[in-house]
Amino acid sequence: MTALRYAYNTNGLTSHRLSDALAFLADCGYAGVALTLDVVHLDPFAPDARRQAEAVRARCDELGLGVVVETGARFLLDPRAKHEPTFVSASAEGRARRLAYLRLACDLAEVLGAEAVSFWAGVPKPGVDRDAAWGWFVDGVRALVDSHGGRSYALAVEPEPGMLVEDADGWARLAAEAPGIALALDTGHCVVAGAYEPEEAVTRFAPHLGTVAVEGMRRGVHDHLPLDEGDVDLPAVLRALRDVAYDRLVTLELSRDGHRAHEMVPRSIEVLRKAESQGTAA
Numbered sequence: 414m415t416a417l418r419y420a421y422n423t424n425g426l427t428s429h430r431l432s433d434a435l436a437f438l439a440d441c442g443y444a445g446v447a448l449t450l451d452v453v454h455l456d457p458f459a460p461d462a463r464r465q466a467e468a469v470r471a472r473c474d475e476l477g478l479g480v481v482v483e484t485g486a487r488f489l490l491d492p493r494a495k496h497e498p499t500f501v502s503a504s505a506e507g508r509a510r511r512l513a514y515l516r517l518a519c520d521l522a523e524v525l526g527a528e529a530v531s532f533w534a535g536v537p538k539p540g541v542d543r544d545a546a547w548g549w550f551v552d553g554v555r556a557l558v559d560s561h562g563g564r565s566y567a568l569a570v571e572p573e574p575g576m577l578v579e580d581a582d583g584w585a586r587l588a589a590e591a592p593g594i595a596l597a598l599d600t601g602h603c604v605v606a607g608a609y610e611p612e613e614a615v616t617r618f619a620p621h622l623g624t625v626a627v628e629g630m631r632r633g634v635h636d637h638l639p640l641d642e643g644d645v646d647l648p649a650v651l652r653a654l655r656d657v658a659y660d661r662l663v664t665l666e667l668s669r670d671g672h673r674a675h676e677m678v679p680r681s682i683e684v685l686r687k688a689e690s691q692g693t694a695a
Contacts, residue, residue, distance in 0.1 A: 417654055418662050419685050420445035420481060422626075423454045425667040426674050431455060434674075435472055441679045445479035447626075447664040448525070450518055451486035457517050458489075466524040473525075479662050481624050482522040482566075484532045490514060499535025500553035501546040501577050511535075512553050519561040519568070528661055529567040529624040531597040534577040546577055551590045558593040567661075569623030571597035572607070574635045580607030581614050588621070595623025599666070600650050601630030601637065611645055612653040619657035626664045627651075627685075637666055639677065640684040651685070652692030 421443055426434040431454045438446055448469070450457045455465050473480055490510060491497045498507025515532055522530045537546040554570065562568060570587060572580045578587055581603070584596050596618050600611035609617060615625070629638035630645055640647055654663065665685075670677045 415660075417651060417659070417685075417689060418444035418479065419682060420447045420479065420662040420664040421678060421681070422447035422449060422483060422664055422666040422668065424449040424451070424483070424485070425665075425670050425677065427451075427453050427671040429671075429674060431469065432472065435469070435476055435478060437674075437678060439476035439478055441682050443478070443678075443682060445481065445662040445664075446473065447481045447483050447662070447666070448527075449483040449486055450521065451489055455521070456489075457514070457521055462517075462521060463524060466521045470525050480522075480525045480527040481662050481664055482518055482525065482527045482530045483664075484515060484518050484530065485571075496535065499533075500550045501535040501537045501541065502549075503538065503541050508549055508553060512556055515557055516560055519557070519564070519566075522566050523564060527566045529569050529595070529597070530561075531569050531571050531624055533571045533573045533597075536576050543577070550577055551587065554587065554591040554594060558591060562593040567595040567623030568593065569595040569597035571599055571626075572602060573599075574602055574606040581609060581618055582607065584618075584621075596621045597624045597626070598622055599626040599628075601626070601628045601643070601645055602635070604630050604632045604644050605635045610649075612649040615650060615653040615659070616657060619659070622657075622659060622661070624661055624664065625654065625659065626666050628666055637668055639667065639670075640665070640681055640688070647684070647688040648692035650692075651689045655689075655692070 603611040629643035
């Protein structure tokens with residue numbers, strides 16, 4: 414049985430230049446990078462974004478790194494409103510801007526040779542009818558699939574606690590209405606929202622996994638923690654991934670730890686390797 418392949422999300426490397434971050438990850442033994450398109454790392458709206466993506470792909474090839482594209486930058490579309498606009502914004506213009514951005518992210522993912530593009534639903538604002546928001550989201554996802562489905566990368570929706578799609582069952586409802594969508598499973602989120610333990614979600618939804626994330630998280634609290642903190646049984650999660658022969662990158666998101674990435678990057682890969690060996694021995 415082959416070892417799992419690990420990647421680190423650049424939203425936890427915001428004090429590093431992207432070129433330095435890539436080399437750092439490779440030196441520490443990571444197999445990939447989860448690249449959050451953002452103003453600090455490959456701004457998708459930069460005039461030379463495609464050229465930058467080509468350079469990143471070439472550098473990743475040199476370093477032996479795979480790529481997952483993440484689209485959850487906080488203030489990329491609106492400098493005054495976190496994560497806005499989304500597919501569930503009341504403004505049709507705002508929803509169109511989100512779709513245009515995700516299409517751009519997909520274009521860059523193709524240049525980057527990414528194995529997946531991950532995105533989420535968003536949070537309906539007070540006063541927004543949830544049934545209407547659901548219809549907007551399904552329409553947006555279908556439009557994205559129509560323009561970017563069937564490419565070499567997986568289009569994967571990530572359930573996020575508090576968002577319109579917040580757990581794997583919500584993803585399954587979406588997938589029934591918008592075929593062509595994979596699941597971006599953040600296993601930590603399973604202990605915050607959802608009916609499945611993280612390892613159970615891996616097993617149950619294995620055929621649909623487009624990308625998987627791991628981190629520490631406390632039950633009921635959406636706070637990304639180091640891998641050896643919180644209530645996630647990491648060895649069990651990694652064992653489940655191996656049991657289902659998951660062969661894509663397993664990403665780690667520590668978005669609030671950029672100030673100590675020099676410590677967390679090497680520490681995390683060691684925790685992952687130890688947990689994987691424990692899971693194998695179980």
